[in-house]
Amino acid sequence: MTTTPLGFVFPPTDGSVPPALAIDFHLKNNPKHLFSVLHNVNDSSHIDITYERLAHAVYRTAHILNPNRKFPQGTNIGFLVSTHTIQYIIMILGAMRAGLVVCLTGQFQRCVLINGLFQPFPISPRTHIPGITHLLASTQTSLLVTGGGQSISDITHQLAHDLTQIDFSVQFLPVPPLETILPELGELEAPLEHGSFPCLKSMTNDTTVSILHSSGSTGMPRPVKYHLEGVFKNFINQPFGWMYARDGIRFGSMALPTFHAMGMFIQIFMPLYAGYTQVLFAPGRIPVVPTPNLTLEAAVSTKCTFIMCVPAFLETWSRDKDAIAHLRQMRGIMFGGGPLADPIASKLAEQGVRTHCCYGATEVGHVHEIWDLDDSSDRGYIKFSSQVDARFIPQNDADHTFELVFVVSDDHRPFVLNSEFDGMPAYKTKDLVVRHPFKPDLWKIFGRLDDQIILLNGEKTNPGPMETEIVRCPIVRYAIMFGRERTQTGVLVELEESAHDLYRTMDKHIQAIEQIWPFIERANRTSPTHSRLEKKAVIIVDPARPLPRTPKGTISRSAAFKLYARDIKGMYLDLEKCSGASTKISPRGLWTSLDSIEAWVGKSVKHLLGREVDVTGDLFQQGMDSLTATMLLRILRNVLEPAAKINQQTIFDKPTIRQLAQLLAYLSKSGDVTVDPITDALDSMRAMVQKYDSNWPCLVNPGLEQVDKERVVLTGTTGALGSHLLAQLLESDKVEKVWAMNRKSTKDNQERAIASFEDKLLDVALLKSEKLVFVDVDLEDPKLGLCDEVYDEIRVDVTIVIHNAWQVNFNLSLQSFEPSIHGVRNLLDLAFRSTAPTGSPRFLFASSISVAGFSGCGKHLSEVPVVIEDAATSIGYGQSKLVAEKIIESANRAGLQTCIIRLGQLTGDLKSGSWTPTDWVPSLIGSSISVGCLPSAVGSVSWLPLDIAARSIIDTCVARNADLPLVVHASHPRPVPWVDMIGAFSTTIGARTGSKIPIVRFSEWNRRVIEAASSYKGSESDRYRRFPSTKIQGAVDGMVRADNELRSHRNTGNAESGGTARLDTTMAEALSKTLSCTLELGIAHVEKWVGYWESRGLFKLA
Secondary structure: OOEOOOOOEOOOOOOOOOHHHHHHHHHHHOOOOEEEEEEOOOOOOEEEEEHHHHHHHHHHHHHHHOHHHOOOOOOEEEEEEOOOHHHHHHHHHHHHHOOOOOOOOOOOOOOOOOOOOOEEEEOOOOOOHHHHHHHHHHOOOOEEEEEOOHHHHHHHHHHHHHHHHOOOOOEEEEOOOHHHHOOOOOOOOOOOOOOOOOOOOOOOOOOEEEEEEOOOOOOOOOEEEEEHHHHHHHHHOOHHHHOOOOOOOEEEOOOOOOOOHHHHHHHHHHHHHHOOEEEEEOOOOOOOOOOHHHHHHHHHHOOOOEEEEOHHHHHHHHOOHHHHHHHHOOOEEEEOOOOOOHHHHHHHHHOOOOEEEOOEEOOOEEOEEOOOOOOHHHOOOEEEOOOOEEEEEEOOOOOOOEEEEEEOEOOEOOOOOOEEEOOEEEEEEEEEEEEOOOOOOEEEEEEEOOOOEEOOOOOEEOOHHHHHHHOOOOOEEEEEEEOOOOOOOEEEEEEOHHHHHHHOOHHHHHHHHHHHHHHHHHHHHOOOHHHOOOHHHEEEOOOOOOOOEOOOOOEOHHHHHHHOHHHHHHHHHHHHHOOOOOOOOOHHHHOOOHHHHHHHHHHHHHHHHOOOOOOOOOHHHOOOOHHHHHHHHHHHHHHOHHHHHOOHHHHHHOOOHHHHHHHHHHHHHHOOOOOOHHHHHHHHHHHHHHHHOOOOOOOOOOOOOOOOOEEEEEEOOOOHHHHHHHHHHHHOOOEEEEEEEEEOOOOOHHHHHHHHHHHOOOOHHHHHOOOEEEEEEOOOOOOOOOOHHHHHHHHHHOOEEEEOOOOOOOOOOHHHHHHHHHHHHHHHHHHHOOOOOOOOOEEEEEEEHHHHOOOOOOOEEOOOOOOHHHHOOOOHHHHHHHHHHHHHHHHHHOOOOEEEEEEOOEEOOOOOOOOOOOOHHHHHHHHHHHHOOEEEOOOEEOOEEHHHHHHHHHHHHHOOOOOOOOEEEEOOOOOEEHHHHHHHHHHHHHHHHOOOOOEEEHHHHHHHHHHHHHHOOOOHHHHHHHOHHHHHHHHHHHHHHHHHHHHOOOOOOOOEHHHOOEEOOHHHHHHOHHHHOOOOOOHHHHHHHHHHHHHOOOOOOO
């Protein structure tokens, strides 16, 4: 047996000495070793609890709970008590030790056979009564220990009544008196009257050791059975607890509740095996409620080496110099249950206080380890244990979060398995994490997937960081944000008891919000635009209706939103009625001059975005998005009557403050917003081309050396196509270096690349290639935002530039894409200035079929330049791509080797099926499921998988045996009839639902969707979720018209369905064998797409 220098004998951790028998082991081997030191808060005296004293107390308790072995092994016993911590621990250990050898009859009281022990079931006294009833009945717990105060007595009385209503019988047992189990506390007791218990029957890995329960924040609390294998793998043999397995270690666990998984781990399981001495509060007249002051006082008095607490304690201590002086002497302060604010963590670190963030869960155990902190940026991050298989599912949100998943491994077996990952059983935690910007093995807990707010426009808000900032206000106790399926977020704020007077009147309400507002502003500054709060979206909680709590003391969000449903609805109605602008100006006095209109619009935009903006700059390049555009539209409509004639698209079309002001001035006089869209579009495109297609630099040298290995600049590597391009370039033996250029972001671009690779099942190991250099760029800067050294290095070495990055927003006008067009010019200038011995680099641009506009049915587009008039009917996105094409054509005439690669409709690849769920095809499928039919159309589709498109682009650019063609197309060379693809969808969905979905004519399908959506009685957000194609109803109507027109023609086999052009691929196929040999799309592809969309929550297949 292993021992410490001072003689503590460690119990084996292979399961041969289970927790129920560990007390026998210590009585024999470590009787004088300290299990616990009890600190008396009244006089600071200490009481030592040795393993001998503990064992005697445990045996007494076992005899009380199971006199004469009345109850057979495997009987469940619950605990609903409010007691001193040491008393609670002894009761749990006593119950575990009270198991009997199997009776000769072999009968067990539980309906599920469990060998080995009397099973303790600690129940939180904060669990609501229906939850307790549910827990007892669902686990067949027929014994319940209750007591500890009047509130517990009241709960017990009501519980007894409720249990009779469901015809479930429970025997209530009183709490064993402290003076009975620990007589003459502090002195060695007299010998035991009854002695120990016989040895328990041998246990298997699946033997249930104890049962805990979830918090019940989203419904009824769920029982979680702790099997023997999991107790050892998930707790005892994890590295965290063993850092304390040394002589002289005192661990302050006095602030932990025992009925939590962390309490069971720190206060019961680990001391029994690691041997550290824990510090607890001594029993008093009433149980001690831990506070920062009492906890620190106990830790200092008992000379704690480590303590564990909640972040709120650390925040309190950070403001106390004496407290910091004491904490500095300790080897570590562990915290969990929530985040510690970065300023607090930094302040403590600067003062020499060593804090460590902890992570665990009832369902998986304690799964991280403590490491030496290299610098202050590591604080708040966790490192998952090398003994667990942690996986991370990217959420593709603005915060670059991942859902944390634990997969069963040899050294870790979660107690709850609710999913599969790579074919292995797994537990999806619904915890969101973010990766350390520089250290990929460190992670920070960011929030809960359950808490994530998905707005009406699909934007995601992670409320945790914002709520944490708001709660820092001294008068705020709790803050929970809401806004699911709404146009903007709001927040419920519960005030501290000392601030309840601020609720009484509206004036007081305003005072409260003014006091809270600086903290909300700080939260807004660090959050995406769509997440930001405004003053009118703050609801002060009625003290008579406090926010409902979970057993863990946190807010039950679902219950809170139900309780305040009427208030939340009223708040949104008020927002609709009022302008929301911070400055009220009388319309009559406002519209007298353009300057006053411009100033007013500027103030409104500043209010929405939280900062000053350039009146001539594009608002969508300065932080505005579709959500804030909606809010600005509401402001305009509430102030100016003629503005009722404009819509959100107007703001996209007039995206500067000055342009909006000019339009408003015009409307206030004439009330007419009519313009000629074709003429306006052509004028705008020609002006943009003229601005950027002249004064090309002279080519520096013609290039005499042959290209041996390619050195490639690739922009936009974190998107769908960009990720496949990057992966294939890194795999290619023809490429020796890749500069992966991405715009500067709050998140590390390598981290974003990892998330994208994982989403598409690409080999993440490629991102560690020596070929790869990640470069943060600003494409609007003449030198791309690079230092001279890096810019010159690229200029000297690059052989190929692939420009794939482009803003994707089909609502924006051409003007909003000018930064992207400016970036094209700056990249072309880089190519012109190349001094590479191989000559100027080849320049390839990823364009789009949308440059051809919507010019009728059956059109075929050859691999040649498009005239500018063809894009007049296109959207701003397509117009911007054509402007870029024209600038590149001009560069080609000036001597640069260029190639425009027009992309058709791209799909998910066959491996992952990753296809953006907001695209038009998944939107059609989502609506089809709701109406029970799929649309049939004539013609065929040339959809091309992403990986094939990427390969065709690379094949084109590395083909050095011929000059680059000016234009090639990346589209499927083997179109598939629409009816065949829709049939594959019908079969795939039918395999999930049990019956195929019928197929009807496109026009009939569209009629059914429109009618069903119009008659739907639910909320607007629910309607869009059920009928997602109605978000793009105009485009769908256009497809229906095109289908009707195609049906009037005889030869429709060569026509592209839906009215878009068929892209000719003759030259592209000659350059790319991969493209020319690609197989037709079929049901295997469809199955992957549907599976991916379903996993992303696009629709539920009933």
